Amino acid sequence: GAVVSQHPSRVICKSGTSVKIECRSLDFQATTMFWYRQFPKQSLMLMATSNEGSKATYEQGVEKDKFLINHASLTLSTLTVTSAHPEDSSFYICSARDQTGTISNYGYTFGSGTRLTVV
Amino acid sequence: AQTVTQSQPEMSVQEAETVTLSCTYDTSESDYYLFWYKQPPSRQMILVIRQEAYKQQNATENRFSVNFQKAAKSFSLKISDSQLGDAAMYFCAYRNSGNTPLVFGKGTRLSVIA
Numbered sequence: 268g269a270v271v272s273q274h275p276s277r278v279i280c281k282s283g284t285s286v287k288i289e290c291r292s293l294d295f296q297a298t299t300m301f302w303y304r305q306f307p308k309q310s311l312m313l314m315a316t317s318n319e320g321s322k323a324t325y326e327q328g329v330e331k332d333k334f335l336i337n338h339a340s341l342t343l344s345t346l347t348v349t350s351a352h353p354e355d356s357s358f359y360i361c362s363a364r365d366q367t368g369t370i371s372n373y374g375y376t377f378g379s380g381t382r383l384t385v386v
Numbered sequence: 387a388q389t390v391t392q393s394q395p396e397m398s399v400q401e402a403e404t405v406t407l408s409c410t411y412d413t414s415e416s417d418y419y420l421f422w423y424k425q426p427p428s429r430q431m432i433l434v435i436r437q438e439a440y441k442q443q444n445a446t447e448n449r450f451s452v453n454f455q456k457a458a459k460s461f462s463l464k465i466s467d468s469q470l471g472d473a474a475m476y477f478c479a480y481r482n483s484g485n486t487p488l489v490f491g492k493g494t495r496l497s498v499i500a
Contacts, residue, residue: 301487305429310477310490358429364485375488377431 269295269365273378280351280385288346288381290361297363300344301375302336305358314359317344351385358382388413390480392491399468400499406453407463407494409478415439417483420454420461425475425493434476437461465496473498 270293280286290300298319303311315325315336323336333355335347344363348355362375389412399405411420422434437445437454445452449469453462465472478491 299485310492311431311488313487313489316487360429360431362431362488380429382429 269363269376271297271361271363271376271378273361273381275381276379277382278384280383282352282385283350285347285349286351286383288348288359288361288383290344290346290363290378292342292363292365292376295363295365296341297344297365298341300338300361300363302334302344302346303360303362305360305380307358311360314346319344348383351383353385356383356385388415388418388480388482388489390478390489390491392478392494394494395492396495396497398497398499399465399472401468401470403468404464404466405468405496407465407476407478407496409461409463409491411459411461411478411480413459413480413482415482419481419483420452421479421481421488422450422452422461422463423477423479423490424472425477427474431477435463468498470498470500472496 272291274289300317302314304314305311313326314329315323317323317336317338319338325331338344360380361378364375391410418439420437424432424434435445435447435450449466451464475493477493479488481488
């Protein structure tokens with residue numbers, strides 16, 4: 268089935284530094300990737316929609332200058348948390364759907380998530 | 387905007403018994419999709435079952451089935467013959483047709499008692 272590989276799975280960084288999270292669709296082309304954030308014991312909240320070759324669309328309240336999203340190819344989208352602060356510590360998850368429908372189940376395939384801790 | 391409501395923060399069930407998780411949603415669309423996702427402690431999101439709104443027949447996947455009531459905008463998940471491995475967070479999710487994002491409920495934490 269469709270697989271989305273997300274790296275790193277865990278990262279600890281110092282306050283003020285930047286962290287890049289990668290999501291790759293391994294066996295399908297993802298023209299659109301969705302980025303979610305999940306705080307402990309809470310639900311997944313959509314941060315942004317990433318479209319290949321164009322600028323990402325951010326949800327209200329999400330700082331586009333802090334959370335830089337790049338979707339330069341049909342198989343790779345990246346989220347960079349810039350000048351990270353402790354309040355950015357969270358679980359970040361990407362998801363995508365096979366556009367051709369050959370693997371599609373009308374749902375989305377999720378990456379395994381990245382636990383970011385800013386100290 | 388669409389919303390998804392899960393009114394049961396926690397549920398528990400005895401092993402081998404049946405449990406039903408509730409979900410309601412709000413939308414003005416006629417074409418949409420509904421899902422139940424399972425999130426175990428690993429936090430990997432796992433699709434449990436899906437339902438297309440245009441289908442009247444309730445979806446089933448082995449021990450998992452749904453009760454889809456379109457007019458009432460209700461989409462409950464029934465887990466039969468519960469197993470210890472079913473213990474997890476369960477999220478109800480909605481999306482419109484097209485390449486649109488999923489909207490999640492707040493989740494229900496299911497415990498399975500041996």
